Amino acid sequence: MSVRPEEHASALMPRKKVTIQRLHQLRASRTPITMLTAYDYPSARRAEGADIDICLVGDSLAQVALGYSSTTQLTLDEMLYHCRAVSRGAKTPLLVADMPFGTYQLGVRDALETAVRLVREGQMEAVKLEGNEEIIPHVQALTGFGIPVMGHIGLLPQRHASLSGYKVQGRSAQHALQILRSAQALQDAGAFSIVLEAIPAQLAAHITGQLQIPTIGIGAGKGCAGQVLVQDDAIGLWAGHKAKFVRRFAEVGKEAAIGVTGYARAVREGTFPRDGDEGYSMEEEEFERFLKAEEEADAVQSS
Ligand SMILES: Nc1nc(=O)c2c([nH]1)NC[C@@H]1CN(c3ccc(C(=O)N[C@@H](CCC(=O)O)C(=O)O)cc3)CN21
Numbered sequence: 001m002s003v004r005p006e007e008h009a010s011a012l013m014p015r016k017k018v019t020i021q022r023l024h025q026l027r028a029s030r031t032p033i034t035m036l037t038a039y040d041y042p043s044a045r046r047a048e049g050a051d052i053d054i055c056l057v058g059d060s061l062a063q064v065a066l067g068y069s070s071t072t073q074l075t076l077d078e079m080l081y082h083c084r085a086v087s088r089g090a091k092t093p094l095l096v097a098d099m100p101f102g103t104y105q106l107g108v109r110d111a112l113e114t115a116v117r118l119v120r121e122g123q124m125e126a127v128k129l130e131g132n133e134e135i136i137p138h139v140q141a142l143t144g145f146g147i148p149v150m151g152h153i154g155l156l157p158q159r160h161a162s163l164s165g166y167k168v169q170g171r172s173a174q175h176a177l178q179i180l181r182s183a184q185a186l187q188d189a190g191a192f193s194i195v196l197e198a199i200p201a202q203l204a205a206h207i208t209g210q211l212q213i214p215t216i217g218i219g220a221g222k223g224c225a226g227q228v229l230v231q232d233d234a235i236g237l238w239a240g241h242k243a244k245f246v247r248r249f250a251e252v253g254k255e256a257a258i259g260v261t262g263y264a265r266a267v268r269e270g271t272f273p274r275d276g277d278e279g280y281s282m283e284e285e286e287f288e289r290f291l292k293a294e295e296e297a298d299a300v301q302s303s
C-alpha cells in the first residue's frame with residue numbers, strides 16, 4: 001500500500017494545530033473528523049498520538065473518572081482541574097470542554113463567566129453546551145466575544161431526569177423537525193460545529209446535509225461529518241453501562257485487571273520482588289562495615 005503524502009509528512013514533521021478552519025476543510029473534502037474525550041494527561045497524550053482532530057474534556061468524566069452517578073454532579077472547579085491536565089497532554093487537537101450542568105442555566109452572564117474560566121484557567125479553546133432554542137442567547141453572546149461554541153443536541157445527558165433516561169431522540173416526525181430546527185438555530189447563532197447524540201441515522205445525515213458547519217455524531221450513524229466517543233468506551237476501560245453505539249477497539253480494562261491481580265498475587269505468594277532482582281544492593285563489605293558501625297554506636301550509648 002502506498003503512503004499518502006499527508007501521512008508521510010505527519011510522520012516527519014511536528015503536527016499542525018487543528019483549527020476551526022481546518023475542521024471546515026476536512027468537512028469540505030469529506031474527510032471524517034475524529035473527536036475523542038480525554039480527562040487527564042495520559043488520555044490526552046493518547047489522543048495526540050493518534051492524531052485526533054478534537055479533544056473533548058467531556059462532562060462524562062463525572063461518571064467515568066470521578067464515580068458520580070450522573071454528569072449533573074460535576075462542579076466547574078472539578079472540570080477546570082481536568083482541563084488543565086488535558087491541555088498539558090494534547091497540543092495539536094482543538095481543545096473543547098463541556099460547560100458543566102448549572103454553569104450556564106442561570107443566564108448569559110453566567111455562561112460568559114464559565115466560558116472565560118474554561119479558556120483562561122482551563123486552557124481550552126472552545127466550549128460545548130447541551131441545549132436547543134433556550135441556549136441561543138448564550139451561544140450568541142459567547143461567539144460574539146470570540147469564544148467558539150460547539151452545540152450538542154439530541155440526547156442531552158444533563159437532562160436525563162426530564163428525558164426519563166438515556167434514550168434515542170427524534171424518532172417521531174415532530175421531534176425530528178424540532179431537532180433540525182435546533183441545529184439550524186445553533187448554526188445561525190454562531191456555533192462552529194454541533195454534536196448529534198443518539199438520533200436516527202437518517203435524521204443525522206439529513207441535518208448534516210442541511211448545515212454548513214460540521215456535525216459530530218455519537219450514536220447518530222455514519223452520515224455525520226465526524227464521530228465522537230468516550231475514550232474509556234473506545235479502549236474498553238469503562239466497566240459500566242455500554243450503550244448500543246459503543247464499539248470497543250481494545251480491551252484495556254481486561255489487561256489492567258490482569259496486571260493488578262497478578263501484582264497482588266505475586267506479593268502474597270512472595271514471588272515479587274525476587275532476590276537480587278528488581279531491587280538495589282550494596283557491596284557486602286560495606287554492609288558489614290554498617291553493621292559494625294551500628295554495634296559501636298549502640299555500645300557508646302549504653303555506657
Ligand atoms: N462511558 C460513557 N459513555 C458515554 O457515551 C456517556 C457517558 N459515559 N456518560 C454521559 C453520557 C451518557 N450517555 C449515554 C448513556 C446511555 C445510553 C444508552 O444506554 N442508550 C440506550 C438507548 C435505548 C433506546 O432508547 O433505544 C442504548 O441501549 O444504547 C446512551 C448514552 C452518553 N454519555
Ligand SMILES: CC(C)C(=O)C(=O)O
Nearest residue numbers: 037058059060195228
Ligand atoms: C460523549 C460526548 C459527546 C460528551 O458530551 C461527553 O463525553 O461528555
Ligand SMILES: [Mg+2]
Nearest residue numbers: 058059060098
Ligand atoms: Mg458531555
